[in-house]
Amino acid sequence: MSELKNKVMGSIKKNEVKMHSKNFFKIIKALTEIGIVALTLLVIFLINLSFYLPRKGLGLELGANRWNHIISVVPWWIVILGVAGIGLLIWLIYRYTGAYKKRLVWIIGIVSIVIVIAGFALSVSNFNETVGKGFGQMNGNGQGNGYHHNRD
């Protein structure tokens, strides 16, 4: 018996090294999948806000100041969080789903496009108004302006 085999089998027989159960891996897998789905939804929501909030805050500003105005109303921290979220999502998908068989640029492209399209679609739906109203009612003012920029 080789020295290595002696050492390894010794550790195993003395229970110094214990095998993780099948349930352990099932739980890890389930948590990873839940994490990926939750992060996907969160990132879509953030990207949705990145489209929705500037549109709400734009008003009727025209002329040379329009671009300055657009830049000023973009919620940059939400955009940065959204982009970071997309990056994390791509890493999780690449690392844990077997997506490594595809080229990384494809994964980056597909995930980014799907998230941006889904976020944009959500921003033009009445989702934000509905959620906003819900927040408003929860806050007791009934105005439904939970996370909207104040246009005045």
Next chain:
Amino acid sequence: MKLTDEDLALKVQDGDKEAFGEVIDRFEKPLCAFIYRMLGDKDNCADALQETFLKAYKNINSFDPKRKFSSWIYRIAHNEAITHYRKNAKHVVLDDVAEIASENNNAETIQKNLDLEGQKRLLDKALLSITLKYREVIVFRFYEDKSYEEISEIMHLPVNTVGTYLNRGKQEIKKHFKNINLEEIL
């Protein structure tokens, strides 16, 4: 009848500790050779190999018996080799390769001066000088005789990238051997 690697893994999953001894018997030599070619250092190699088997035992229940067991255990060895490589990163100076290449800058002279074993040693040393990911693909393809698909599964790379790495690795080796006909050595 001899059990397949996958059946053996199933026995370990079912709690047969002794079956893991058989896993060690089957994979100790090939994994040792693989890790040694990756690290080029016997001490680190022994540590990495021991860690590989301990991790394999700990995580054996994550192995899906529908897949190839050898790819699964090589994946663990790959991770361990990379961890040890990063921990002990050092540059191997290819004194004798550089010396021969500069003084006897032609294939015929080198081949005359070196027997087959010598050429293998030269190649082993040249391997240690090239980028780790290219080295690993070359080791899997030419020393371990793995298919592109297996290498892809072990290294978590697209199959096309395996081919690209193989070509780049060959080019890096060629740079060291300059005028030597690489195909004859490989």
